[in-house]
Amino acid sequence: MEIQQVEGSVVCTQRIPGLHHVNLRVLRDARGKRVVATDPVGARPGNWVFVVSGSAARYAMGDARILTDLTVGGIIDHWEPDT
Amino acid sequence: MEIQQVEGSVVCTQRIPGLHHVNLRVLRDARGKRVVATDPVGARPGNWVFVVSGSAARYAMGDARILTDLTVGGIIDHWEPDT
Amino acid sequence: MEIQQVEGSVVCTQRIPGLHHVNLRVLRDARGKRVVATDPVGARPGNWVFVVSGSAARYAMGDARILTDLTVGGIIDHWEPDT
Amino acid sequence: MEIQQVEGSVVCTQRIPGLHHVNLRVLRDARGKRVVATDPVGARPGNWVFVVSGSAARYAMGDARILTDLTVGGIIDHWEPDT
Amino acid sequence: MEIQQVEGSVVCTQRIPGLHHVNLRVLRDARGKRVVATDPVGARPGNWVFVVSGSAARYAMGDARILTDLTVGGIIDHWEPDT
Numbered sequence: 001m002e003i004q005q006v007e008g009s010v011v012c013t014q015r016i017p018g019l020h021h022v023n024l025r026v027l028r029d030a031r032g033k034r035v036v037a038t039d040p041v042g043a044r045p046g047n048w049v050f051v052v053s054g055s056a057a058r059y060a061m062g063d064a065r066i067l068t069d070l071t072v073g074g075i076i077d078h079w080e081p082d083t
Numbered sequence: 084m085e086i087q088q089v090e091g092s093v094v095c096t097q098r099i100p101g102l103h104h105v106n107l108r109v110l111r112d113a114r115g116k117r118v119v120a121t122d123p124v125g126a127r128p129g130n131w132v133f134v135v136s137g138s139a140a141r142y143a144m145g146d147a148r149i150l151t152d153l154t155v156g157g158i159i160d161h162w163e164p165d166t
Numbered sequence: 167m168e169i170q171q172v173e174g175s176v177v178c179t180q181r182i183p184g185l186h187h188v189n190l191r192v193l194r195d196a197r198g199k200r201v202v203a204t205d206p207v208g209a210r211p212g213n214w215v216f217v218v219s220g221s222a223a224r225y226a227m228g229d230a231r232i233l234t235d236l237t238v239g240g241i242i243d244h245w246e247p248d249t
Numbered sequence: 250m251e252i253q254q255v256e257g258s259v260v261c262t263q264r265i266p267g268l269h270h271v272n273l274r275v276l277r278d279a280r281g282k283r284v285v286a287t288d289p290v291g292a293r294p295g296n297w298v299f300v301v302s303g304s305a306a307r308y309a310m311g312d313a314r315i316l317t318d319l320t321v322g323g324i325i326d327h328w329e330p331d332t
Numbered sequence: 333m334e335i336q337q338v339e340g341s342v343v344c345t346q347r348i349p350g351l352h353h354v355n356l357r358v359l360r361d362a363r364g365k366r367v368v369a370t371d372p373v374g375a376r377p378g379n380w381v382f383v384v385s386g387s388a389a390r391y392a393m394g395d396a397r398i399l400t401d402l403t404v405g406g407i408i409d410h411w412e413p414d415t
Contacts, residue, residue, distance in 0.1 A: 001319050012133070015157030016143045024133070024157075030282045033113045036084040036133040036156075040264050050261070050273070052286040054137055054303055057251045060122070062266045067139045067156070068107050070084050073285075073316070074264030074273075078268040082283070095216070096242030097207050099226045106214070107240075116196045117248070119167040119216040119239075137220055150222045150239070153167050180373050180383070181406030182392045189384070190406075192340040199362045199413070202382040202405075220386055233388045233405070236333050250402050252370040279365045290346050299344070299356070299368040303386055305369070305399045309348045322368075323347030323356075331366070 001050040001075055002030045004079075004081065006043045010036055018067030027051065037070040050081035084133040087112045088125045088164075093119055101150030108155065110134065120153040122141055129161035167216045167239055170195045171247075172209045176202060189190030191238065193217065203236040214245035250307030251297040253278045254330075257290045259285055266304035276300065276320065286319040299308055333405055335351040336361045337413075338375045342368055350399030359383065359406065380411035389408040 004027040025039045043049050052073040058064040060071040108122045123144055126132050133149040135156040141147040141152040170193040171235050191205045209215050218239040224230040226237040253276040274288045292298050301322040307313040309320040336359040357371045375381050384405040390396040392403040
């Protein structure tokens with residue numbers, strides 16, 4: 001499960017029904033690329049988190065009808081990123 | 084979920100039955116690589132979108148018989164790409 | 167769905183039962199890496215195609231018992247590769 | 250299945266219910282990137298292991314409700330990493 | 333499906349029940365990275381093979397309870413690697 005840092009949220013007025021009323025976070029991955037993830041744990045900008053991908057990402061939202069492929073799995077209490 | 088920019092559409096007369104009558108968008112990903120995605124939200128060239136991959140991509144089309152592995156999940160209202 | 171170019175076919179006398187009597191194409195992906203894919207649309211060397219991966223690849227063959235993870239989804243009518 | 254080295258564990262007080270009471274290991278992959286994995290075999294820091302990803306990762310925990318996408322599949326008895 | 337070369341086997345005394353009594357091959361992928369795969373076709377060191385990943389990898393072993401995410405799909409009769 002990848003380790004990424006939360007940057008903020010993203011607004012998408014036009015989206016698929018499977019993602020209505022779902023918070024969309026922007027995370028930056030280890031290679032500096034930004035991605036979008038759903039977030040059932042309430043991470044805040046600056047938090048280091050690990051993310052769950054694939055079919056597990058949908059179950060991680062507590063409802064497999066939420067059509068995500070990347071979900072925040074947990075907030076890491078203390079993390080020293082590689083410099 | 085990856086963030087990509089819509090470039091246009093692609094015409095494929097010969098395609099699998101699981102993708103008949105489906106709009107095929109060309110998107111450019113963060114590393115500049117172009118990919119094909121199905122698009123249930125009606126994105127236009129220049130739009131920044133996030134895409135859903137894996138089995139969720141099929142459900143995102145509203146019909147799991149549509150055999151895609153990448154679907155536009157939503158149009159990002161405002162996006163500043165990394166320069 | 168990745169965009170790749172068809173190079174030819176590959177002969178594999180020893181293969182898993184789930185791929186018996188199936189044409190195996192060699193494709194070159196955007197980074198120049200060659201991969202093997204199953205091909206239900208009859209692509210020819212030189213054709214630019216898009217490929218379907220994951221569980222959708224099996225359904226794209228019309229029979230989920232065909233154990234592929236990459237299937238040609240369609241032949242692109244006109245494609246200008248990035249130079 | 251990727252070959253990675255165990256570095257240690259990570260503490261995540263806030264995590265999804267699907268990962269409660271589960272040991273979370275930090276592994277370093279072949280490109281030096283650190284990832285989080287669940288570990289049913291009890292690997293220790295310094296061990297070289299192979300990891301199972303995708304839906305198999307959940308079954309590898311003996312309970313598909315454990316929402317991981319990366320699980321330690323086994324400890325390699327002797328491994329010489331590429332220098 | 334990726335094309336890789338067989339290097340040998342790996343010994344893992346401690347492994348998950350889902351991989352007991354299964355031959356574990358070490359393969360080298362196109363970028364020189366070594367990975368572990370299960371092998372139902374009996375490939376030998378030096379053979380060039382293609383591998384099946386994802387859920388298809390489990391079915392390719394003839395028993396979906398074998399918890400692999402990478403399985404040798406076939407031995408390529410003749411292969412000229414890119415120099």
